[in-house]
Amino acid sequence: MPLPSTIQTQMDVFLNKAPNVDDNNIVDDIAFKFNVVAKTAAYTCKVKESGTYFTTEGAGGGVTFTLPAVANSDNVVYWFYCAEDYAMTIAASSTLVVGNNAAANTVSCDQATQIVGTAFMAVCDGSLWYVFPIRGQGDNVITVA
Amino acid sequence: MPSPSTRQTQMDTFMGKTAGLDSNKIIDDIAYTMRVEAKADDYTVLASESGTVFVQTTADCDFTLPTREAGLIYWFIGSSNHELRVTSDVTQKMTAFNDAAAAYVEFTTTGEQIGSGFMVYCDDGLFWNVCTMPGLVASTMGIA
Numbered sequence: 001m002p003l004p005s006t007i008q009t010q011m012d013v014f015l016n017k018a019p020n021v022d023d024n025n026i027v028d029d030i031a032f033k034f035n036v037v038a039k040t041a042a043y044t045c046k047v048k049e050s051g052t053y054f055t056t057e058g059a060g061g062g063v064t065f066t067l068p069a070v071a072n073s074d075n076v077v078y079w080f081y082c083a084e085d086y087a088m089t090i091a092a093s094s095t096l097v098v099g100n101n102a103a104a105n106t107v108s109c110d111q112a113t114q115i116v117g118t119a120f121m122a123v124c125d126g127s128l129w130y131v132f133p134i135r136g137q138g139d140n141v142i143t144v145a
Numbered sequence: 146m147p148s149p150s151t152r153q154t155q156m157d158t159f160m161g162k163t164a165g166l167d168s169n170k171i172i173d174d175i176a177y178t179m180r181v182e183a184k185a186d187d188y189t190v191l192a193s194e195s196g197t198v199f200v201q202t203t204a205d206c207d208f209t210l211p212t213r214e215a216g217l218i219y220w221f222i223g224s225s226n227h228e229l230r231v232t233s234d235v236t237q238k239m240t241a242f243n244d245a246a247a248a249y250v251e252f253t254t255t256g257e258q259i260g261s262g263f264m265v266y267c268d269d270g271l272f273w274n275v276c277t278m279p280g281l282v283a284s285t286m287g288i289a
Contacts, residue, residue: 024193029216031171051177075178097224098260099280123198123220125181130200130222132262132278139282144260 034079039063050076057083062110067092067122067129074126081119082109082136090120090131098131099144106145107131114140179220184208192217201229201258207249210234215269222262223280228253230287231263233273241275241288250275250288257284 022028034053044066045054056063065080067073067090082088087110090096096104098120109118117136122129133142167173180197187207190199198220199208205228208221212234223229230251233239237246252261260280265273277286 024191024195026193026195031169032175033167033171033173035174035176048176051175075181077177077179097222100256100259100284102224102259121220123179123181125183125200128224130181130198130224130262131260132220132222132264133260133280134278135282141282 038083039065042066044068045078047072047076050078053079053081055081055083056086056088059084059086062087062089064089064091064106067095067124070095070124070127070129073124073129075124077121077123079119079121082115082117085115087115088118090122092122092129095127096122096129096131096144098133099142101144102128104144106143107133108143108145109140110143111141118142190219195219198222200224201227203227206230207232210265210267210273213238213267213271213273215267215271218264218266220262220264222278223252223258223260226255226258229258229261229263231265231275238271239273239275242277242286244288247275247288250277250286252279252284253287254285257281261286 036053038055038057040059042064045068047068054065080090087108089106089108091106093105094103096107098104098107109115118140119134121132182197183200183202184206185202185204189209190211192211192214195217201223203225207230209232221229221231230249232249236248239247241247241250250263252258261284262278264276267273
């Protein structure tokens, strides 16, 4: 029986290893590229975009990314990268765990000269969004509200 | 002929693209979710949990890493005012903030723990390399 045309296959070896899961039932040495999407205006992320790396490349002003409802987002993850010198904000009503706040509404990189190069990874457990700040420089301040 | 039970499959398209490998033999535009595990006590992480995000919830959590194996990767984050520590399987096999032979990293100061985290992966020299992601600039990471 032929395989469906949409099946994800790895038709060759990568680093001389055949694609499969190992003895721990995990995929070894996965090789992938992000789905990279630039947004220049406010945007509401979709659950089906889990894994996407959003940037603000090309934006002429601040960009706010609104996360989907936690109830629909178990295990969903996004990456956000501020590529322009305008504020980038991640928003999720009272469900962000970030910067000494367990129920924040927003987290932003919005401090002058401390914006470009700052990033966030946000992952959801179905109840909250856990936000890992990745600062462009170690002393870059992020704003939590 | 049945597919092997261990085959990695993606039975639908993503962003209008069928799944497969590009000319570099890597998966393009990958769409994925992450395993998120809440813990309220000390825990010894398993190799089979590579890729997991561990969340410290309502009590101090000391996460002990598994036997080093190149490529293993984990995330850890605090969600309450309790300690978050990540300990190497053996001492002096962890690299983090200006220390090439650490035993553990931690956030222990009240008021600096929520939203502070680490990403830890094992390199091919069998060291645990720690990327520190403090919730606040002022969040003090402990290391020993």
